[in-house]
Amino acid sequence: MSAIHPTAIVDGSAHLAGGVVIGPWCTVGPGVRLEADVHLVSHVVVQQDTTVGARTVIHPFAVIGGDPQHNGYRGEPVRLEIGTDNSIREHSTFNRGTPQGSGVTRVGSNGLFMTGAHVGHDAIVGDHVVMANQATLGGHARIGDRVFLGGLCAVHQNGRVGQGAIIGGLAAVTRDVIPYGSAWGNHAQLQGLNLIGLKRKGYGKDAVRRLLAAFRDLFEGGRGKAGGVFADRLDAVEAGYADLPEIMEITAFIREGGKRPLCLPGA
Structure with a gap:
């Protein structure tokens, strides 16, 4: 059974699963679905046409499922879908999709979205993502699983940040960041691999050494193994490190981006 504070306003078309708690002065709009607990x-404002996954907690003054901030939006039906077990802190804003895009903004599960985090229209956010204060x-934008976005950083529209990457505070991310990469600065530059994240994930010293060697061969030419232009090094790393799934994920990420600009060391 749901518990709704008498000052809250809940639209008659909203679906509330068991255990939902709606506190003082909240607004739940049409087409909203709040899953269990x-x-x-x-x-809190959950504006409309939004699904919030089970056990997600949303803190004061967050606006979830707001209209996309897009000049071409004319009120068409678009959605926001949020997974389970998220913590969405004060003043965060998550917008619905656009007809010009996929029509849906998707946020995964087990995320922490600190004060003022913003998820723009049609973004795709993975699981276990942390967005620190005012990250945008x-x-x-497409954000992989277990990405950490530092405070006040901004990922440019259509930008991609691969799984396990870390973005430093205040970084302006205008180029795609590879999986497991570590990028910071304004504009953001690739500084290496996210070694702290890899160690937390259980990678041992030998595994990290091989990943670093592959990184050097790809981005720096290593010890003269690959050389040549970047495309040649990409081919060589794919062939030489085919047994490392993380490196194969990085090369696949790069190829998937096509002609999109890539965040590089010193670039």
Whole structure:
């Protein structure tokens, strides 16, 4: 059974699963679905056409499922889908998709979205993502699993950040960041691999050494093994490190991007 504070306003078309708690002065709009044990602490707006996954907690003054910030939006039906077990802190804003895009903004599960985090229209955010205070995603951004986005950083519209990467605070990310990469600066530059994240994930010293060797061969030419232009090094690394799934993920990420600009060391 749901618990709704008497000052809250809940649209008659909203679906509330068992255990939902809606605190003081919250607004739940049409087409909203709150799954089991969702908790809206107080002063939360879930505007419309949004699904919030089970056990997600949304803190005061967050606006979830707001209209996309897009000049071409004319009120068409678009959605926001949020996974389970997320913590969405104060003043965060998650926008719905656009007809010009996929029509859906998707946020995964087990994420922590700190104060003022912004997820733009049509973005795709993976699982176990941390967005620190005021981190911002432009429209159509794609963020992989277990990414850490530092405070006040911004990922440009259509930007991609691969799985396991870390972005430093205040970074302006205008180029795609490879999986497991570590990027910071304004504009962001690739500084290496996310060694802290790899160690936390259980990678041993030998595994990290091989990943670093592959990184050097790809981005620096290593010890003269690959040389040549970047495309030649990409081919050589794919052939030489085919047994490392993380490196294969990085090369696949690069190839998938086609002609999109790539965040490089010193670039």
